[in-house]
Amino acid sequence: MVFSNSFFNEESLLASLLRQVQINTEIRKLDFLLFHRLIIFSSLFCFLFFVFTFTRFLFFYSVLPKQVSFEFFFRLPGYSFLLFFLLVFVFFFSLFLSFPVPPFSLSFLPTTTTTMSAIFAETTFQVLKYGGAISLSITVIALAFLYRYQKTLIYPSSFPEGSRTAVATPKEFGIDYEQISLKTRDKVTLDSYLMLQSKAPESCPTLLYFHANAGNMGHRLPIARVFYSALGMNVFIISYRGYGRSTGSSNELGMNIDAQTALDFLQQHPICSSTNIVVYGQSVGGAVALSLASKNESLISALVLENTFTSIKDMIPTVFPYIGSLLSHFCTEKWESVRAIRKLHNLPVLFLSGAEDEIVPPPQMQLLYGLCPSKQKRLCIFPKSKHNDTCLGEGYFHSIAEFLRSNNVRTSAD
Known part of the structure; x- marks a missing residue:
């Protein structure tokens, strides 16, 4: 073929x-x-x-x-x-x-x-x-x-476990106290402790204590005891709404109401109303204290802030690198401390910062210090301190006592 x-x-x-x-x-x-x-x-x-x-x-x-x-x-x-x-x-x-891999389909066969x-x-x-x-x-x-x-x-008020029910008392630390239930204007009940000095409490300064975001006021009693025993101050501490035995749920608006309610109580108290009131706040408690002070500067003798952030929005990129700017737009809680600090023109303000703070970047505390218009301000940095142990830094309470003394607020440490 x-x-x-x-x-x-x-x-x-x-x-x-x-x-x-x-x-x-x-x-x-x-x-x-x-x-x-x-x-x-x-x-x-x-x-x-x-x-x-x-x-x-x-x-x-x-x-x-x-x-x-x-x-x-x-x-x-x-x-x-x-x-x-x-x-x-x-x-x-x-x-x-x-x-x-899933079976290869004949539909994937190409043409020439x-x-x-x-x-x-x-x-x-x-x-x-x-x-x-x-x-x-x-x-x-x-x-x-x-x-x-x-x-x-x-506001992790349930951490550590049992924080909503188990609240230590000053009596466990050898301090006489009065447990007070405060009613806010929006009908929330706040649990609080008032610890007055046994001798001449009317001549002692009164510390209004705002704690950090976890736990309750009972967890801060070891620190409160130092203010009470070593510095000779009356101490008034509250659990925010949604914390400890307080009713309600935590949020920025409500916690501002709580802070104002606490200050109003001291202003109306027969003994504390005649004393110098020092407002002290740690972490988010510092934001609460700063917000309160910006609205009541004339009623407060001094403000002490420890490891406080500039705003919640500024904190988000620290916790969520690279996507923080996106997430910050969805945050309803603000705590704009930068705005509040600009209103303090005459109030003595002490800034206490842990140099190794792993939660609130130390530059945020330094920024607040720089923006504060008050001439009676001081920044103390504790070199080896982190966020939750700054109060254990060397000279911590001495720095507070010396600052208060320099601004005519006498303590027993003088």
Whole structure:
């Protein structure tokens, strides 16, 4: 049998086309594999980043116990945190590479006109489409969660466990006291302790104490005892609404009402009304104290702030690196201390800052000090102190006593 040259040419062309189809099919299979892996990659990235940053937020605000495993991770600064996250992520992603790929569909078979650029463009579009949708969904869920539960995160009144029911009393520390239930104008009941000096309390300054965001007033009695016993001050301390045995739920507006109610009580008290009132606040308690002082400067003799932030909005990037600017727009709690500090023109203000504060960046305290217009101000930095142990720093209470003395507020430490 004799075959024409055209037959061989057609046979060669057909074989070439079949080989091209086979090659393109293999390319498409690899492309499908890449697409599958990238979808897993983007989904896992978003999920892990949300879980890690959210857990880090809980740890920073003392919702998680300090003995939690991998504590070192949650204490990492921003860049180190991201690097650690990426390393962990790469490890998990390498495990995902061994996962089976869904069956390859015949719909992925290309035509003879399929090109590498078309395949790449289509894959890129699919990855952006589905990966973007997954990322957006996770982001929306995270933002909705933070918006709904931000007050619980900012005001962890149930931590440590039992803080809403078990409240220590001054009697346990050898101090006589009066337990007082204050009624606010919005009908919330505040639990409080008034500790008056046994001798001539009317000649002693009175400390109005606003505690930090976790626990209750009972947890601060060891510090209150130093003010009472060593400095000879009357001490009045409250549990904010939603804390300890106080009713209601915590929020910025309500806590401002609580602070004003406490000051009004002292102003009407038969003994405390004639004394010098010193307002003292730690962490978020400093924001409460600062807000109160900005509205009642003439009624207060001195203000003492420890590790206080400039605003909640400024704190978010510290806890959520790289996405903090986005999250800050969804925060309803403000505590704009920068605005309040500008109103203190004549009030003596003492700033106490832990140089190794891992929660409130020390520069925020320095900024508040710089913005304070009062000429009677002082900044004390404790080199080895962190956020929760600044009061243990060397010379802490001496610094307070000396500052008060220099501003005509006499204590027994003089």
